[in-house]
Amino acid sequence: MDDAIELADFIADLRGELERAIWRGEGKDLGFELGPIELELAVVAERETKPGGKIKLWVLEGGAEARRRSMVTHTVRLTLEPRLLSQPGEKVKVSGNDVPRER
Numbered sequence: 001m002d003d004a005i006e007l008a009d010f011i012a013d014l015r016g017e018l019e020r021a022i023w024r025g026e027g028k029d030l031g032f033e034l035g036p037i038e039l040e041l042a043v044v045a046e047r048e049t050k051p052g053g054k055i056k057l058w059v060l061e062g063g064a065e066a067r068r069r070s071m072v073t074h075t076v077r078l079t080l081e082p083r084l085l086s087q088p089g090e091k092v093k094v095s096g097n098d099v100p101r102e103r
Contacts (some may be wrong), residue, residue: 004058019103037080
């Protein structure tokens with residue numbers, strides 16, 4: 001599947017992008033509180049043919065759906081709640097320290 005990515009890799013890449021955004025926001029005057037992340041993805045389920053084979057979910061690239069007419073695609077909606085494991089209960093901010101009047 002040259003035009004698809006495994007769902008686990010997609011989420012890992014999203015995590016990396018969010019971590020990079022937090023890091024790049026350090027020391028900036030303007031910050032954003034990170035709220036729920038809602039994703040709607042077109043996926044294809046593929047089962048390995050060997051005994052005990054796993055099911056893999058592949059996220060389709062934009063435009064790939066039209067080329068996959070012979071495969072059944074599914075729409076998956078995920079809502080992710082970002083959390084920093086090092087600061088349980090704290091809201092995640094894509095910024096540096098709190099700034100007066102920041103909301």
